[in-house]
Amino acid sequence: MKTESLHLGEHLETAVRAAHAGAALLQSHAHRRSDLVIDKKARNDLVSQADRDAERAILDILVTDTPHLGIVAEESGGDAQGLASWFIDPLDGTTNFLHGIPHYAVSIALVAHAGTVLPGSGPLEKDTPVIGVVYDPCREELFTALHDSGAWLNGHRIRCSSTDTLAESLLATGLPFRDFSFYDAYMPTLANAMHSTRGVRRCGSAALDLAWTACGRYDGYWEMGLAPWDVAAGTLLVREAGGVAEDIRHETPWPIGGYIYASNPHLAGPLYQLAGAQLQNNT
Template identity: 40%
Template sequence: MSFEKITLEVTQLAKAAGEFMLAELKHFDPTKIEHKYGENFNLVSYVDKETESRLVEGLSGLLPGSGFITEEGTVEQATDQEFVWVIDPLDGTTNFLHAYPQFCTSIGLLQGGKPVAGIIYEPFRDEMFYTWKDGGAWMNKERLSVSKVDRVQSSLLACGFPSRQNQKTEAYMNMILRITKESHGFRRIGSAALDLAYTARGWFEGYFEYNINSWDIAAGILLVQEAGGTVTDFKGEENYLFGGEIISSNGRIHQELIDMISESMA
């Protein structure tokens, strides 16, 4: 099986998904916004669901018998197969609903629970990020490499803010405040997939978040790794895809980030 061939075929599906989203945005009816679980911040629309359905159909044809983990649950969720697609059809839904140009489609492929291909498409700028195992990381045919900055003090970082409050929330926010003062600052895009893509591109030195889902990060994990970066959980271990927390970086500042996060979140 050629992961390169599969990846390049999936980029065409992602491109079509992005074109559909942009077309719908031109005449989107805000009365069609839904709230998941009754939460004001947890939004979804028919665009998310229709995009996911189209992707599932196309991916099923590319790799018959594969399983799916998807955000919107438009297909039976199955993880027992050797190959599993992990899809966020519209990462950055709130941005999309406000016509803020920071959203994307994220598609990861797992083999035996490990990422072997990843595609992230940002339609506003027509930026296609893609990678496959041992194939490098790419954006629009340009090979990507993480930045060479070697200190948090000189780093621009990305993070996500937890929407749901829990016992870690205050410590997490205090930790962000601390690192803000000891770095070049944070950017909060509102799309974990793009945070990872931009880390692979070298625009960010690192990105971290907790209360994160597998469909947000499955594609971006491999992108960062293939660009020469490092991905772990907050403990520096490998429980990041389904563990609910992630640190990604250029590798050079990784241990420093782990230490700072560990001190704050202990």
């Protein structure tokens, strides 16, 4: 069993510096998007030089300051290892970015592994997100979260909404765009949400959907078929803002498989039934 502990405060400062460094590269590229080289990793799965440059800037800081931690990054890969691992999405909302839509973010999370000791507590029983940073450079909004300490937007404490019924809720989601294997399970949930809530929004950045759920702009959010770096930071933001963020299948300790529902505690049960029922029926 590991006996070393993580210095969460120091690592949060490192993650914030890395997020700002990555965002600076993104904004530099944003002014000359027509010059970007864009590659297709798969259908509707795009990567540009902006993604790569931002990730490199982030990695330069994280590797230098925390060489003992693992790294899992969207573009360059890596392995989860050691006491904890960074999960990095240098540009969450690539399609928005490439089309000039000012809704995208840098997302950086630190996930502590089972057995790791956190200050003031014993060894963790399961892998747990412990640091979350989501930075929206277009609005200059910095969302941060620290395990068992809270969540903040530009230094001000945030909380999930207090809405207690789906009928009065505004939900966010993401439509299938790359992986259509869950299409038959997803579409009935969207139809149900359209008929049973105040409205549904699809803005194209999972990290910001979760951040906006954490600060109460959305009452809840669900999505399927994401990657772990899309949701790692946002999961902790919602949890530390007093909400629930879990794997729709309830198979993993955090939604590493990319099937996620998140909301305030009042809506967690109803949202799970809305998002999870069809998924269970189609698996």
